[in-house]
Amino acid sequence: MRRASPARWRSEAVSGGAGPPPGRRSTWAGGTTAETSWAVYLDAFHGQRAGITETVLSHAFNADGADPYEWVAEPLPRSGRILDLACGSAPMAAHLAGRTYLGVDLSAAELAQAATRGVRVARADVAQLPVADRSVDAVVMSMALMLVPLQPTLREIARVLRPGGTFVATVPHHRPLPLRDGLRYARLCLALRHAGLHYPNDDQLRDPVAAFGAAGLSLQQDEATAFACHLGTADVAEQLLSSLYLPDVAARRLDAGVRIVRRWVGTDLTAPLRRFIAVR
Numbered sequence: 138m139r140r141a142s143p144a145r146w147r148s149e150a151v152s153g154g155a156g157p158p159p160g161r162r163s164t165w166a167g168g169t170t171a172e173t174s175w176a177v178y179l180d181a182f183h184g185q186r187a188g189i190t191e192t193v194l195s196h197a198f199n200a201d202g203a204d205p206y207e208w209v210a211e212p213l214p215r216s217g218r219i220l221d222l223a224c225g226s227a228p229m230a231a232h233l234a235g236r237t238y239l240g241v242d243l244s245a246a247e248l249a250q251a252a253t254r255g256v257r258v259a260r261a262d263v264a265q266l267p268v269a270d271r272s273v274d275a276v277v278m279s280m281a282l283m284l285v286p287l288q289p290t291l292r293e294i295a296r297v298l299r300p301g302g303t304f305v306a307t308v309p310h311h312r313p314l315p316l317r318d319g320l321r322y323a324r325l326c327l328a329l330r331h332a333g334l335h336y337p338n339d340d341q342l343r344d345p346v347a348a349f350g351a352a353g354l355s356l357q358q359d360e361a362t363a364f365a366c367h368l369g370t371a372d373v374a375e376q377l378l379s380s381l382y383l384p385d386v387a388a389r390r391l392d393a394g395v396r397i398v399r400r401w402v403g404t405d406l407t408a409p410l411r412r413f414i415a416v417r
């Protein structure tokens with residue numbers, strides 16, 4: 138893993154080792170029990186399944202033929218410093234050639250995969266960034282805004298962005314969803330005995346203008362699009378199930394879920410995503 142140059146990025150805590158990175162505990166110290174249990178769940182999930190989000194999303198394409206990473210990269214500037222928050226295995230890096238990249242994530246396992254791409258990464262909480270004020274041209278966050286501590290993270294993004302800098306984020310969404318796929322998700326949730334896919338920030342993201350505005354970010358665009366995820370093999374279908382955050386589902390229910398998704402092999406499943414574009 139390459140350490141980000143301190144001259145460019147202030148005092149990054151870069152580490153591939155196990156255990157909480159500096160600042161980790163204090164960020165969550167004021168958090169609720171629910172936030173803490175999500176953090177513990179996410180840590181274990183990504184420790185065991187590093188790269189799973191990238192694996193699944195690399196099978197998904199929208200009507201323009203773009204994958205979710207190309208879609209989130211579209212509004213970003215073509216040059217300058219870009220911070221990829223909750224970068225996971227750093228799939229965004231491939232879409233940010235010509236720009237100075239720094240990926241940030243809490244998961245040592247995800248960062249170890251990211252580092253194999255030869256990109257700069259730092260292990261830190263997105264709500265406590267080891268990055269100087271007004272030092273980046275853009276911030277991107279693919280598939281994580283729904284689960285990080287929302288206001289502390291948005292405030293950090295506003296702090297590190299230069300005035301006029303761009304923030305782009307994607308999150309899972311519930312529309313547009315064809316009826317057939319709505320029924321398939323419902324069938325899967327029934328098999329899992331699960332109320333549906335929900336995330337800690339669902340309520341706050343119902344009013345993103347207010348949520349972003351409270352942190353000093355001005356929301357410019359909020360749109361949703363459908364990605365068709367081709368379930369070409371049983372492995373891909375099972376990876377899709379493995380990529381879902383299902384904190385309250387018992388192991389035997391997951392077996393029932395596997396039986397359901399295996400029936401979908403050879404078909405496309407719609408994965409709707411929502412994209413926010415904001416300016417500092």
Ligand SMILES: C[S@@+](CC[C@H](N)C(=O)[O-])C[C@H]1O[C@@H](n2cnc3c(N)ncnc32)[C@H](O)[C@@H]1O
Nearest residue numbers: 190191223224225242243244262263279280281
């Ligand atoms: C669904 S994955 C998305 C990974 C990658 N951005 C992608 O789209 O493939 C969510 C990522 O958020 C990271 N994460 C969750 N909470 C975090 C936090 N508070 N600070 C930093 N990273 C966090 C997880 O470790 C995981 O890598």
